[in-house]
Amino acid sequence: MEIKDLHVKYKTDEAEVFAVNGLDLTVREGETLGLVGETGAGKTTTALSILRLLPSKVGEITQGSIRLDGKELTKASEPEMRRIRGADVSMIFQDPMTSLNPVIRVGDQIAEVLELHSKKTSRAEIDKRVDEILKMVGISKDRKHDFPHQFSGGMKQRVVIAIGLACKPRLLLADEPTTALDVTIQAQVLEMMKELKEKLNTAMILITHDLGVVAQTCDRVAIMYAGRIIEIGMAKDIFEGKNHHPYTVGLFGSIPDLTRETRRLNPIPGMMPDPTEKITGCAFADRCQFCTDRCRQQEPEEYWEGSHMIRCGRFGQGKEAEA
Amino acid sequence: MSPTDSVPLIQVKNLKKYFRTPKGPLHAVDDVTFMIKEGRTLGVVGESGCGKSTLGRTILRLLEATSGELIYRGEDLLKYNKHQMKEMRKRMQIIFQDPYASLNPRMTVSEIIAELIKVCKTLTDKHAIQEKVRDLMDTVGLAQRFVNTYPHEPDGGRRQRIGVARALATDPEFIVCDEPVSALDVSIQAQILNLMMDLQEERKLTYMFITHDLSVVKHISDDIAVMYLGQCVEKAPSRELFRNPKHPYTQALLDAIPLPSLREEDKLKKVIKGEVTSPINPKPGCRFAARCPYAAPECTAQNIPLRDQGDGHCVACVRYPA
Numbered sequence: 001m002e003i004k005d006l007h008v009k010y011k012t013d014e015a016e017v018f019a020v021n022g023l024d025l026t027v028r029e030g031e032t033l034g035l036v037g038e039t040g041a042g043k044t045t046t047a048l049s050i051l052r053l054l055p056s057k058v059g060e061i062t063q064g065s066i067r068l069d070g071k072e073l074t075k076a077s078e079p080e081m082r083r084i085r086g087a088d089v090s091m092i093f094q095d096p097m098t099s100l101n102p103v104i105r106v107g108d109q110i111a112e113v114l115e116l117h118s119k120k121t122s123r124a125e126i127d128k129r130v131d132e133i134l135k136m137v138g139i140s141k142d143r144k145h146d147f148p149h150q151f152s153g154g155m156k157q158r159v160v161i162a163i164g165l166a167c168k169p170r171l172l173l174a175d176e177p178t179t180a181l182d183v184t185i186q187a188q189v190l191e192m193m194k195e196l197k198e199k200l201n202t203a204m205i206l207i208t209h210d211l212g213v214v215a216q217t218c219d220r221v222a223i224m225y226a227g228r229i230i231e232i233g234m235a236k237d238i239f240e241g242k243n244h245h246p247y248t249v250g251l252f253g254s255i256p257d258l259t260r261e262t263r264r265l266n267p268i269p270g271m272m273p274d275p276t277e278k279i280t281g282c283a284f285a286d287r288c289q290f291c292t293d294r295c296r297q298q299e300p301e302e303y304w305e306g307s308h309m310i311r312c313g314r315f316g317q318g319k320e321a322e323a
Numbered sequence: 324m325s326p327t328d329s330v331p332l333i334q335v336k337n338l339k340k341y342f343r344t345p346k347g348p349l350h351a352v353d354d355v356t357f358m359i360k361e362g363r364t365l366g367v368v369g370e371s372g373c374g375k376s377t378l379g380r381t382i383l384r385l386l387e388a389t390s391g392e393l394i395y396r397g398e399d400l401l402k403y404n405k406h407q408m409k410e411m412r413k414r415m416q417i418i419f420q421d422p423y424a425s426l427n428p429r430m431t432v433s434e435i436i437a438e439l440i441k442v443c444k445t446l447t448d449k450h451a452i453q454e455k456v457r458d459l460m461d462t463v464g465l466a467q468r469f470v471n472t473y474p475h476e477p478d479g480g481r482r483q484r485i486g487v488a489r490a491l492a493t494d495p496e497f498i499v500c501d502e503p504v505s506a507l508d509v510s511i512q513a514q515i516l517n518l519m520m521d522l523q524e525e526r527k528l529t530y531m532f533i534t535h536d537l538s539v540v541k542h543i544s545d546d547i548a549v550m551y552l553g554q555c556v557e558k559a560p561s562r563e564l565f566r567n568p569k570h571p572y573t574q575a576l577l578d579a580i581p582l583p584s585l586r587e588e589d590k591l592k593k594v595i596k597g598e599v600t601s602p603i604n605p606k607p608g609c610r611f612a613a614r615c616p617y618a619a620p621e622c623t624a625q626n627i628p629l630r631d632q633g634d635g636h637c638v639a640c641v642r643y644p645a
Contacts, residue, residue: 016625031489036511038508038509038511039479039508046558083592109558149538152598153597154598169348174485182370182371182535182599183370183579183580184370184536184575184576184579184594184595185370185598186579186581187578187581187591187594188577188594189589190581190591191594209508209579212581212582212583213581214583215581215582215583215584215585215589216582216591217581218588235585236585239583239584239585240585242606250510251509251510252583253511253513254509254510254513255509255513255538255583256513256516256538256539256541256542257538257581257590258537258541258580259540259567259582259584263543264517264518264520265517266513267511267512267513267514267517268508269479270511271478271511
């Protein structure tokens with residue numbers, strides 16, 4: 001899948017909100033890409049744009065293209081999109097408590113996706129497949145006639161994952177799939193997702209704010225800030241590389257380190273810029289200790305170092321110009 | 324950082340809080356004993372439903388304890404009457420998890436902070452109260468321009484600063500912090516944690532810090548108590564607990580944290596199976612036995628007390644006899 005120069009804007013009565021501003025992203029077959037950023041960075045908006053599920057009349061893709069296996073999704077018709085959702089691209093939402101229908105038995109909720117997308121039509125075949133899928137996510141098939149409220153949070157998220165993977169999609173968008181779960185349950189769910197992804201060869205975009213989860217599951221990592229990707233690279237580049245965007249450094253400085261003793265954290269001062277204003281120059285400039293006049297005037301170029309990209313004026317051409 | 328000879332500010336002895344349910348008593352807090360020394364921080368960790376918030380509220384008598392003792396500077400708070408308790412509340416405060424839900428949306432920031440001062444009558448002069456509110460806002464790093472705004476206007480981090488300012492309004496000695504940073508983004512979380520640690524140093528505050536986030540609890544606590552289904556299963560100085568976790572549940576909890584590192588030794592270790600069982604009418608014995616890789620028949624034969632293993636490291640597990 002390939003996203004090029006994506007811009008998304010929300011229109012409200014009071015103001016226009018520029019949620020995504022020129023985002024480029026490629027996901028290769030079978031890989032797990034971590035999309036990291038804080039609240040309001042535009043992570044979820046990006047995922048919703050891929051599925052074309054932005055709230056109608058409010059959210060709008062204003063520019064750019066999203067291609068899945070060469071097919072342009074921004075121009076696809078609604079019936080086409082319906083075929084794609086669930087079958088080729090599916091999404092897991094953060095909160096398993098609200099993403100399941102409370103009045104439909106879980107087995108029927110899984111069967112619904114299969115009925116819509118698979119060629120299998122007989123009830124018996126679908127039933128058999130539901131049992132297989134439940135087994136795959138580690139739920140006994142005796143429980144398929146239960147309602148969502150009879151499951152615990154971790155089990156519910158397993159059901160949601162089962163629905164997401166029922167049609168063996170090419171791409172899975174997982175929006176904070178484990179944030180609502182306890183750590184021991186989170187570890188169980190992460191392990192299961194990793195196994196299933198390998199088995200089905202599904203590519204995954206894992207949206208999260210937890211750098212720990214990213215380190216344990218992702219092949220590549222993209223860091224998002226104010227609707228742009230400011231750093232992307234293989235997990236090795238991000239976690240062990242030498243050069244980083246100042247925001248990435250701040251993000252790492254904010255997490256208390258379990259392996260070391262520190263009395264004070266080094267958070268980033270200030271807050272994310274107001275998304276209702278169009279930003280000229282680097283979006284991070286106001287919070288950056290290395291900010292120069294150049295940063296405020298023009299948006300920094302991408303600086304590539306092998307598989308590692310940093311969008312910061314301190315690297316690449318900017319650096320040479322300064323010297 | 325704090326003197327080791329400091330005296331216990333609060334001692335909790337065999338505290339129990341049961342809730343009545345149609346299916347039988349729910350053991351939310353079951354026989355918990357600990358103490359917090361003045362100027363120190365006790366971290367309470369555990370997963371959802373382990374009773375950590377109930378414990379915090381029972382200590383402040385926002386919930387009435389079923390039995391036990393609650394010794395604050397030598398006096399049993401559970402014996403206090405309503406009037407005495409109201410006096411006490413000036414000295415004991417709470418910061419809640421969700422700054423969205425814990426601030427009255429129809430009161431301005433200054434009204435929220437001043438409310439407690441007015442209720443407790445620590446100050447009566449209007450100007451003195453306004454002065455105090457301004458001071459508190461400075462202390463927690465809130466710009467004065469927010470003084471007449473409503474709590475929905477500032478963002479999450481600033482809103483939690485309002486929560487902190489409100490808790491400080493009567494100059495308390497002891498603050499129960501119930502997941503104060505869980506709803507915040509990491510960079511904002513770090514700002515609030517730094518603020519709370521600075522305040523502790525300046526004002527010699529004693530914290531009981533409730534959280535499910537182990538990296539946060541390690542960062543802020545002097546001592547840590549690990550809870551599982553209403554019981555305290557392990558208690559130790561912070562550094563010791565992380566270096567040498569003894570209870571199988573503590574070990575599983577530490578192993579389950581995904582670390583932001585790619586090193587081989589930081590990879591997720593073996594994952595424990597199963598989920599938390601029901602706290603309604605629990606069977607005797609260790610409540611973790613059903614998920615424990617070392618479970619033996621003696622684990623469920625009788626209740627297992629917390630036993631001291633030396634240097635203040637206590638653990639409730641048959642593998643560590645007294």
